[in-house]
Amino acid sequence: MKFTVGIAMSPLEQLTALAQTAEECGFSNVALPDSLFFMETAAADYPYTPDGSRMWNAETPWVDPLIAAAAMGAVTSTIGFYTNVLKLGSRNPLLLARQVGSVANLTGNRFGFGVGIGWAPEEFEWCGVPYSKRGARVDEMIEVIKLVLGGGMVEYHGKFFDFDRLQISPAPSKPVPFYVGGHTDVALRRAARVGDGWTSAMMKFDDLVTTMARLKELRTEYGRLEEPFEIQAVCIDRFGKDGYAQMAEAGITDSIVVPWIFDGLGFDAPLEAKQDSLRKFADLYIH
Template sequence: MEIGFAPPISGSWATPENMIHVARRAEQLGYHSLWTFQRLLVPADLNWSEAYHSVQDPLITLAFLAAHTTRIRLGVAVLNMPFISPVVLAKQTTTLDILAGGRLDLGLGLGWADEEYQATGATKHRRGHLADEFLVVLRTLWQNDVAEHHGEFYQVPPTRLEPKPVQRPHPPILLGGHAPAALSRAGRLADGWVSGSQADLTSIGEAVATVKAAAADAGRDPRPLRFVCRGAVRVRPAGPPERQPLTGTLEQVQSDLNRLAEAGITELFVDLNFDPEIGSPRADAQASLRRAEEVLDALAPTR
């Protein structure tokens, strides 16, 4: 199982200096990837998790870190398709893949926040069908010399998208979501699946099996599929045997990583942004960085 790390993107510690420090240290220690996430808005009463109260843009953050790293892959988990045009995203991700030298992994989802749907002018009506068509348009723009598409949601006249991404035929596409339809879509149409911050890690193997079955039913070979887990790690004093996975001592977290690999996860990235003691606007930024350095060293693949 490959191990990645999430740079500071949420809360007080998400400064340019901390981003660079964590990204470079992760690359030095042999981590496979860096991962960001998208959150556009937060309700005025701040009744969501503190990890969502102050979040940097995921693609701009990755482009910034591309300039400060050389090897480590750069992933976003996830961008929400209803909030953006596939044409705009094709241009943005192509540019990012070029700037990064072919290191981009693109995670896509459908989103859940009514506030963000309303503010972006999106609708949840037939959003699963929109996602299917979104992927067709995205791949058409990336792969074809002349792109053309006429569908229910998108109309693309005969046009050219140049330049093309470094990765051919295109950057890997991972789909998020835990609903049966989302898991099926990942198996039918994507290069893999990525779990969310609220995933039940005790039963994640069932989601992996569902995606693989959907791929097989669609006539695809499930073996090359990637299964990426957002590891919302919370380092705490030793907990009881029934503790939540990835919460506890660093030794307990390491044992949890081993169990997730046994469940079929091919890649996991450690994400401290979802620890309320780190990814909060109220947290001490330097203390958060010191804690991150301990985790980076303890869980390093080359340790």
């Protein structure tokens, strides 16, 4: 099982140094979160906390994950990066294809595209995109982005997106993996149908096991069970050597961890303290 560092809500000036330290320690990836803006009043509850509250406020630092991946990739050579997850619904697929292809090329194919729909109506409406039919729109967006990233002259004529022959160059020299997030059955079907993996939000181990069983059923249904498939998990009730061994045995391929939180530090802890936490975690569980 691989270990990925989650850097959500860390000060922006820490990110490149954290990537370098994570690479030195043997972490496989850096998980990059996505948040467009903080709306003072939210029309919908945040779906991944028990009470629907957001875990951040208007002053919490966020960075565009694609820009962060390019910046972190420029100061590293082996560690990978993936969005966890980028909210597709409020964006344009052709612009995203250009951005994703650029990051994949600039990092030497060290980038994975973790995608979701987005939960906040404001992120859609205030960016000029309807909130309704968002799932169907995102399905087309994934098709468009994959098509364009495949290279060459392409065209697309769908219900939501329509364009004649075009080409965005250079295309990545290797396919960009797509990791699909979401806990609903519709999201799991999307992951099984078009994804190279599935990524979780915060979940308990038993819920992860149940979800993985459902993903196996769906991948079998779509004839994709024998294809490689990542399970990227944020497990909130299994820790330590025994816990990580249990996760690996269950089929989780990538554990997303935040070592400084394990050490009782906050998201805004000093850089040096976070680097110490990375080294401590690596000594215990990676080396």
